[in-house]
Amino acid sequence: MIAPGLLPEGLRDRLPPVAEAAVALTRAVADAIAGYGYERVAPPLAEFEEALVGRLKAAKAQDLLRFVDPVSQRTLALRPDITTQVGRIAATRMAHRARPLRLSYGGSVIKLRATQLNPERELTQLGAELIGRDTVAAAAEIVAVAIAALDAAGAGPITVDLTLPDLVDTLAAGPFPLPAEAIDRVKALLDAKDAGGLAAAGADAYLPLIHAAGPLDSALARLEAIDAGGVLASRIAALRAVAAPLAGRATLTLDPTERHGFEYQSWFGFSLFVDGLAGEIGRGGSYTILDGRGGEEPAIGFSLYPDPLIERLAAANARPRLFLPLGTDPALAARLRGDGWVTVAALDERCDAAALACTHALVDGAPTPV
Numbered sequence: 001m002i003a004p005g006l007l008p009e010g011l012r013d014r015l016p017p018v019a020e021a022a023v024a025l026t027r028a029v030a031d032a033i034a035g036y037g038y039e040r041v042a043p044p045l046a047e048f049e050e051a052l053v054g055r056l057k058a059a060k061a062q063d064l065l066r067f068v069d070p071v072s073q074r075t076l077a078l079r080p081d082i083t084t085q086v087g088r089i090a091a092t093r094m095a096h097r098a099r100p101l102r103l104s105y106g107g108s109v110i111k112l113r114a115t116q117l118n119p120e121r122e123l124t125q126l127g128a129e130l131i132g133r134d135t136v137a138a139a140a141e142i143v144a145v146a147i148a149a150l151d152a153a154g155a156g157p158i159t160v161d162l163t164l165p166d167l168v169d170t171l172a173a174g175p176f177p178l179p180a181e182a183i184d185r186v187k188a189l190l191d192a193k194d195a196g197g198l199a200a201a202g203a204d205a206y207l208p209l210i211h212a213a214g215p216l217d218s219a220l221a222r223l224e225a226i227d228a229g230g231v232l233a234s235r236i237a238a239l240r241a242v243a244a245p246l247a248g249r250a251t252l253t254l255d256p257t258e259r260h261g262f263e264y265q266s267w268f269g270f271s272l273f274v275d276g277l278a279g280e281i282g283r284g285g286s287y288t289i290l291d292g293r294g295g296e297e298p299a300i301g302f303s304l305y306p307d308p309l310i311e312r313l314a315a316a317n318a319r320p321r322l323f324l325p326l327g328t329d330p331a332l333a334a335r336l337r338g339d340g341w342v343t344v345a346a347l348d349e350r351c352d353a354a355a356l357a358c359t360h361a362l363v364d365g366a367p368t369p370v
Helices: 018-034 049-055 083-091 136-152 167-172 180-191 195-200 204-211 216-224 231-246 307-316 330-338
Strands: 046-048 066-068 075-078 101-110 122-131 158-163 251-254 269-274 282-290 296-304 321-324 342-345 360-363 366-369
Touching (some): 018 122, 018 136, 018 307, 046 049, 049 083, 049 282, 083 101, 083 282, 122 282, 122 307, 136 158, 136 282, 136 296, 167 204, 180 195, 180 204, 195 204, 204 216, 216 251, 231 251, 269 296, 321 330
Antiparallel strands (some): 066 075, 101 122, 122 296, 158 269, 269 282, 282 296
């Protein structure tokens, strides 16, 4: 027998006030993104496994929670990511729309397994995708939209860490040649900031990249000092163009060889952090989607995973609850709700303000702390 109320590992109920905070945050983020011209789409929670796996770049069939559909007798999979579904919609149902196509989304995603750092298997994912462009202008817009979304959610001070996912591949094919079999090893060593390992691997030319990380201005100066035959010039110019409109809106840092979570990004990527929260709150960058004609289409976007932020906002922004005793004038109650109060009306003499978790009670027509 399963105990009443027991849920599968990694799944949970959201109770008050966290559930209310989740709705408020989702609405605020959606409105902020919509203000930049991004139209909302809502893909289904499950799709045919074969079609979903064919578009996923960071997961395989064995990474998905799957089940057999009793109607079609086909294997379905619960989505681990909404970005892939947005790409499918753009390439099929909205293929006729002019590019750039701006789409936004929000919903739950399901992971097959949790991790020690994140024990939750059901996550909230919110975001936006700009389909048909991955230019510097598109990158600047998508980072600005991500910051606006977090601002609207009341996140507090934000840090944006920029990266160049294809940097090692670009250098290995040009000024700092590497054998094909050594490229992944060098990427891993750079990601670990392992200077000794790079030297031992004969990749001394890549050592300066370890030090080209930190606050954006100083990191870019160190990146500019690397003699790469001009290969880095366009990347540096692009980063400056992306960063320029963000001055004063967020703290900007650079880690040019960061690769965790950016394995399938192209030239540009970024991570989003919020003061007081451990780990990333979101991530974005440039990538490609299958265009439905056997080719690929450029795109750029971001995803937010705001569950830790929801928990914090629920604790900090709980709305005051006003107890209305029996016989309260409905017109007065309506005015109080219009003023921002959450009203809790007594239904009988047994109703008690404190027991119903009210912060205030209406006494002689005025809200009074309980």
